[in-house]
Amino acid sequence: MAENNKAPVDAAQRHDVGAAPAASVREPFYDIARWGTKPPEGEDLISTAYGDKVTRDLAFVENKPGVHKPDPILVADGVVRRFGGMTAVDVDHFEIERHGITALIGPNGAGKTTFFNLMTGFDVPNTGSWHFDGKDMQHVHPEQVARGGMVRTFQLTKVMSRLTVLDNMLLGAPDQPGEGMFRSLFPGMWRRKERENREKAEALLERFLLIKKKDDFAGSLSGGQRKLLEMARALMCDPKLVMLDEPMAGVNPALKQSLLDHIISLREDGTTVLFVEHDINMVRHIADWVTVMAEGRIVAEGQPKTVMDDPAVVDAYLGAHADVDLGGDSVLEGLEERS
């Protein structure tokens, strides 16, 4: 614990001495990963401005599926995707609150990942429209979606195995002129941008505890480290909305804690987060809003503390007869009555 405390105290001192204002505001957010989830007792260094605002705004929102929110960044209407006879996704209305951390939960096969694919252009819905930050996103290619500021990660982590960790990161940087075929032949045209990107990548790697690995092939990372790398890579372009598909799957508990902190610090950097997760405790811990999907539909929405009590959620996870003993007499009586 003592070691944990050290960094923030340093930050506090710097704060008092009166470092450049920009740096002193910026620093604590980046230090958050070294803190554990809460600031040391008696200290209140982390800005919680965005978190407070979102909590305040969402407090008045009704807990029902498809509800309107005060300041949505993503709005989806009537999105339907069928695979043959199976309807994988059928969402009437869904909004994501800007600057909030929204969790998307639901049993396996509920259509969460398909919904991700639809929103990011990796899959095309049968019907439906959706707007991101006011822009119509129908028929937009995945690469354009990403350039628009909506970046996703994958449930099955995708890292470029035979590139170094740093190269993986640099691929996430937008607007590198050296990525043009002809301009790439003249290093003078892209070297400066490359240096800036490298600094940014190294800062992010440091934050995600991967800096020692930066010159190793990404293929040599463990599963949890790949998750971290993918998340860090998605942040290279300063997205407005990051969509994390099961960021915690396969990550060991110690690393999980720091990932959670990263996600919270993202919110304070002004990024909106949508994530899919199965770990309910984690959802309760960091989410501002929880949306529950089952069989392709959104069945419940609400505050993380209360949404689990919603009968629709219980049904979705455990079935409608969860509290009935199927071998008991009550079931038999029901059958007899009917016959």
Next chain:
Amino acid sequence: MTIVANILGELFAPTTAAYALAAIGLNIHFGMTGLMNMGQAGFMLLGAYGFAITQMHGANLFSSVLFALLLAAVYALLLGIPTLKLGPDYLAMVTLAAAEIVRIVGRSTSMTNITGGSAGIAPQDFTTRFEDLSPLPDGTSTFLIWTYNNNIANSWWLRIVAWVLVALCAFLCWRWFRSPWGRVLKGIREDENAIRSLGKSVTKYKMQALIVGGLFGALAGVVFVLPRSLNPDSLGRTVTFYTWTILLLGGAATIMGPILGSCVLWVLLTAVKETMRVTIPSTVISSNQIEALGWIIVGVALMLLVIFRPQGILGNKKELAFNG
């Protein structure tokens, strides 16, 4: 002495340079971008036709080369549009088939007026302007142990031009390899969807890679036919497979791999054949059989190489540890 000169002469023969160029192109396709181009010979043949036919009709050298490159670029575009959005195996099938189409159309009797049909185009019809450009005096020159004609056919002049081209292409390739553009291509080789999710338009990059590699292939075709006649059957499927062999032998995704691979393969092949010709009397094995036997021995050697050094001569073993 002549044997040694013959064998070592392969080290810098125009054909070796042509194969090195073709392999550099293939390296951009496969080594960098992961595109399975099974029809590099098609690009070469098209380049050769583009050069030879315009030369026959009196165009100047510069515009002939430009036309050869243009043909290859259009060909790459036509192949790429339907296949690049599909999986890699489709591109392999389409390029293999398209290369055969180019060859069969080129050798068909109905095309005799343009391409010379199966007989092809004789060297005197298209090489004179290239030979006239040479600053070297007429006659032959001897350098160390090698004696070649200065300007005509398999000449010193052609060797100089061919290897300057190889050096130029290798330099371009080196620049690209270490640039952000090359990094995106390598990213596509590793995982297309990940690159797409980072906001790069994958199809555009793949198309650029296909075209650039095809242009190198077209140049290779021009160099390939300059010391001999243009015969469509001499640029068939086997040429594609030799090019692949060279690339994998030298090491894919390396700069010098294709060049080294080409040198090693042709020197080795000539060495085996020449040694057999001298040591085994023709009553035991005829010269035709030696030709075939040479390939068999080299084939076995290559198999051993692939088994014991799968990354090629210059490849990085570490990269093989993580399969895709």
